[in-house]
Amino acid sequence: MDFNFSTLFQQVINGLSLGSVYALIAVGYSLVYSILSFSNFAHGGFLVVGGYICYGLLTGFDVAFGREVLLSVPSMGGIWLAGLGAMAGAGAVAVLTERLAYKPIREHTSMTLYLLIASMGVSIVIENIFVILVGGRFRALPQGTFPAATFDLGGGVTVNASDLLSLGFAVFFLGGLQFFLMRTRWGLAIRAAACDLRTAGLMGVNVSRLIGIVFFVAGILAAVGGVFLSARYTLYPQLGGITTKAFVAAVIGGLGSLPGAVVGSLLLGLAEMLTAGFVSSQMRDLVVFSMLVIMLLIKPAGFFGKQISDKI
Amino acid sequence: MGTLLEVKNMSVSYGAIRALRGFSLTLDEREIVAVIGANGAGKSTFMNAVMGMTACESGDVFLDGAALPRESWRIVRSGLSLVPEGRKVFTTLTVLENLRIGAFPLSKPDPRDMDWVFSLFPRLGERREQPAGTLSGGEQQMLAIGRALMSRPRVLLLDEPSLGLAPIIIRDIFAELRRINEEGVSILIVEQNARQALLLSRRAYVLQTGCLVKEGDSKALLADPEIKAAYLGH
Ligand SMILES: Nc1ncnc2c1ncn2[C@@H]1O[C@H](COP(=O)(O)OP(=O)(O)OP(=O)(O)O)[C@@H](O)[C@H]1O
Ligand SMILES: [Mg+2]
Numbered sequence: 001m002d003f004n005f006s007t008l009f010q011q012v013i014n015g016l017s018l019g020s021v022y023a024l025i026a027v028g029y030s031l032v033y034s035i036l037s038f039s040n041f042a043h044g045g046f047l048v049v050g051g052y053i054c055y056g057l058l059t060g061f062d063v064a065f066g067r068e069v070l071l072s073v074p075s076m077g078g079i080w081l082a083g084l085g086a087m088a089g090a091g092a093v094a095v096l097t098e099r100l101a102y103k104p105i106r107e108h109t110s111m112t113l114y115l116l117i118a119s120m121g122v123s124i125v126i127e128n129i130f131v132i133l134v135g136g137r138f139r140a141l142p143q144g145t146f147p148a149a150t151f152d153l154g155g156g157v158t159v160n161a162s163d164l165l166s167l168g169f170a171v172f173f174l175g176g177l178q179f180f181l182m183r184t185r186w187g188l189a190i191r192a193a194a195c196d197l198r199t200a201g202l203m204g205v206n207v208s209r210l211i212g213i214v215f216f217v218a219g220i221l222a223a224v225g226g227v228f229l230s231a232r233y234t235l236y237p238q239l240g241g242i243t244t245k246a247f248v249a250a251v252i253g254g255l256g257s258l259p260g261a262v263v264g265s266l267l268l269g270l271a272e273m274l275t276a277g278f279v280s281s282q283m284r285d286l287v288v289f290s291m292l293v294i295m296l297l298i299k300p301a302g303f304f305g306k307q308i309s310d311k312i
Numbered sequence: 313m314g315t316l317l318e319v320k321n322m323s324v325s326y327g328a329i330r331a332l333r334g335f336s337l338t339l340d341e342r343e344i345v346a347v348i349g350a351n352g353a354g355k356s357t358f359m360n361a362v363m364g365m366t367a368c369e370s371g372d373v374f375l376d377g378a379a380l381p382r383e384s385w386r387i388v389r390s391g392l393s394l395v396p397e398g399r400k401v402f403t404t405l406t407v408l409e410n411l412r413i414g415a416f417p418l419s420k421p422d423p424r425d426m427d428w429v430f431s432l433f434p435r436l437g438e439r440r441e442q443p444a445g446t447l448s449g450g451e452q453q454m455l456a457i458g459r460a461l462m463s464r465p466r467v468l469l470l471d472e473p474s475l476g477l478a479p480i481i482i483r484d485i486f487a488e489l490r491r492i493n494e495e496g497v498s499i500l501i502v503e504q505n506a507r508q509a510l511l512l513s514r515r516a517y518v519l520q521t522g523c524l525v526k527e528g529d530s531k532a533l534l535a536d537p538e539i540k541a542a543y544l545g546h
Contacts, residue, residue, distance in 0.1 A: 185416065188405075192413045195402040202363065202396060204388035204417030204463055 006156040011277035012270065017163035019269020020170030021232070024225035025246035026253070026261035027177060028218030034194040034256035035214050038112040039247065041119040042097055043222055044240025045126030050090035050223025051230040051239060052130060057082035058142050079145050086223040094219025095212050097122050103208070123240065130237035138234040146231050166228040173224055174262060177217065181258075186213060194256065248288055252295045254302030263303055267291070315377075316341045316498050317392075317467050322371030324357050331357040332368075333522045337500075339467065344489075344499040346509035346530065348543060349519035355502040356397050358519070359471045363387055363394045375466070389417045393465035397472050399456040403445030407436055410444050410455055414462030421462075428495075429458035432488050450481035457485070457492075467498045474505040486512050506543035510534045518543075 029043045058078065101122050105114045149161040181187040193200040193210055201207045229242060246261075249268045253260025268288060275287045295302065317339040324332040332354040339345045349355050360366040362373055364384040373380040380387055393414075402410050411429060415421040430437035433454040439447065444455055453473055460468060470489070474482045486508055493499050503509035510516055510530040518526040518539065526533065533539050 188409060188413055189416060191409075192402045192405060195404045196400060198365070199396060199400040199402070200413075201365070201384040202388065202394055202400075203413050203459075204385050205413075206383075206385045 007277050008274075009153075009157050010159070011273040013159050013163060013167075014277075015270035015273030016266060017167045017269070018232070018273060019249075019266035020167050020174075021225050021228045022246045022249050022269055023262045023265035024170050024173060024221045024228075025243055026250040026265045027174065027258055028221040029243065029246055030250045030253075030256055030258055030261040031190075031214055032218050033250070034258075035190070035197060035211060036102075036106070036112065036115065037256075038115040038119070040218075041116070041243075042101075042122035042126065043119075043218065043246075044243035045097075045123050046090045046094045046219045046222035046240075047226035047229065047243065048126060048130060048235075048237060048240045049093045050086040050219075050226035051235045052134065053089040053223070054079075054082045054086040054227045055139060055141060055230065055235055057085045058145060083224070083227055086227055087220045090223035090226065091216040091219035093126075094215040094222070098211060098215040103211075127237045127240065134237075136237055138236045139230075140234050141227075141231050162231060166232070169224060169228070173221060177221070177258070180217070186210070190214060245288060248292045250302075251292060252302055254305035257302070257304035260302055260304030314341055315339070316343075316375065317500065318374040318377075319358075319362060320372045320374070322358065322361060322373075323369045324354070324361050324366060324371075325369055331522050332361065335371075335517075335519070335522075335524055337517055339498055339500050342493065342496060342498055343515070344493050344501065344513040346513035346516040347500070347502045347519055348504070348506040348509055348516060349502075350504065350543075352521070353519040354522040355504075355519060356471055357522075359394060359397075359469055359500075359502055362469065363392065385417075388463055388465075391466035392469060393460040393463050393467070394469045395453075395456045395460045395471065395473060397475065399449075399452045401444040401447070401452050401455050401459070404443060406441050406443055407447070407455060408440045410459050411436075411462050414459035417463050425462055425464065429461055432461075432491060433458055450477050450485070453477060453481075453485060454488075457488070461492065461497070465497060467500060468492065470499065470501045472503055472505075473501070474503060474508055482508060506539070507534075 025043065025047060028046075029040060032040045032043070101118050102115055105118055146165060147161040150158045151161065152158050181191060189200060189203070189205045189210055190213070192203065193205070193207065197207060200210070226239070229239060233239070245268060246265065249264035250261045251264070252267065253262070253264030268291065271287050271291060272284045275283050299305075315338050319335065319337045322332055322335045323330070335354075335358060337345070337347070347355055347358065357366060361368045361371070364380075364382055364387045375390055375392070380390060380392070402413065405413070411426055412421070415425065435451055436454055436458055439451065444452060447455060457468075457470070457473065473485055473489075477485070482505070489499060489501070489512060501509055501513065510533055513530045515528065516530045516533050517524055518533070526536075526539070534544070
């Protein structure tokens, strides 16, 4: 493929759009990491839950039952309601996962390795629930869910409305998260807990509720990512595997750091799309994991990794 | 002056280690009480158990005659506030944010609380936008005390506030503790620096490997030959 300015421009837009979806996923994952110091591998499961709830609401749950058992929501505001449902559902599943699988472990040991292993288990459970419930088929969101328009910017450069939409929504939700963390009472408590969870409890913060809130927020963000991923690709029970990319982005940006997760995600999205545009689509993952290896070699803490500077 | 805080027969073990054995203590309204003891005597264990941070085998804590709840966050809401050992300020948050999180239990924080903290420790006011991790050790200790006051506690608990500080800073901080007490806050302080703690407090308890070995008026303990030899050095 020859170098060509319009391809470059187009791939940059695509890359930012993909990167912003990664960012939604990476930020939630990083948020949980910043509080509980373990990689929550079930995070991809939350995304799948969100995707299927959205799909189900849009199609009237014919997936599960083979016929329309419910009034499907397109007539009632379509993607907006389905999206809200997906967010609420994935948030609830995230909270439930914490309460049923992680809380009992947290109460018995401070070894985060057990949490990591439990999260792998939950991830497998969620994936298989969907295999049993709806089968392993690839499913596309119904036509017309998102506007299919493309904008011609001249010079052969076109931009998909859906790319702009996912970029816009990602910015909206990341901005909302930033507002929540910086401007509200519970946001302040979450930032304090990220610094020192135990001491946050001494401030009169109900730590158990705080962790619940963190998982709910992570679930919401994962659902938004899940909806846009199912629109971009398709929906299937293993879609959560794409979280690996978000993990990589979070590590590159610095585990536990939210700005890091966003920067890492955008870099990764750009790298993927530029590789796809100028080298070959097959090389995308190679580039992603090479970036991870290089980052771990030269700056293992990532761009914004936690510096240990406590004064004793 | 009635009894404000009462700890009855508290025992804590870590596996086979019995860190605290049947310790009882009372703190009157507006009183300052000290617990002194060497390294590993069980002082921090006691404070953490009172605050619900460490589970105890036995023991009851009463505030104004009513049993304290079990969870730390409820204990803070009922009027106890701990300045933990090693200060534990939130290093990534600014001085102002550290004070604001201290007021978390209050439904309507009063700006005058923060003014009061700044009047006690003017150096905090000058550094209000600075991340707490960039403060000196002494300033971090002041911040930890200020943060604990923001929840308007009836009892302020301090775990070794003198740890690692220069004598002149220790004198400053202890002078402010006296001012805080004069404003009506009762103080329970745990210290290795026995001299300072005994000078500050009205009564004191002496802990040795988890057991109470002596208690009494701080003045009397300061003059006690055994205490002098074991805890006051010279
Ligand atoms: N989490 C823990 N697990 C096991 N043993 C512990 C734990 N915390 C404290 N201990 C033990 O309990 C005993 C009392 O410790 P504690 O920290 O209460 O002493 P301290 O009086 O506060 O000492 P210092 O003056 O050094 O702070 C010590 O023998 C200590 O080793
Ligand atoms: Mg101690």
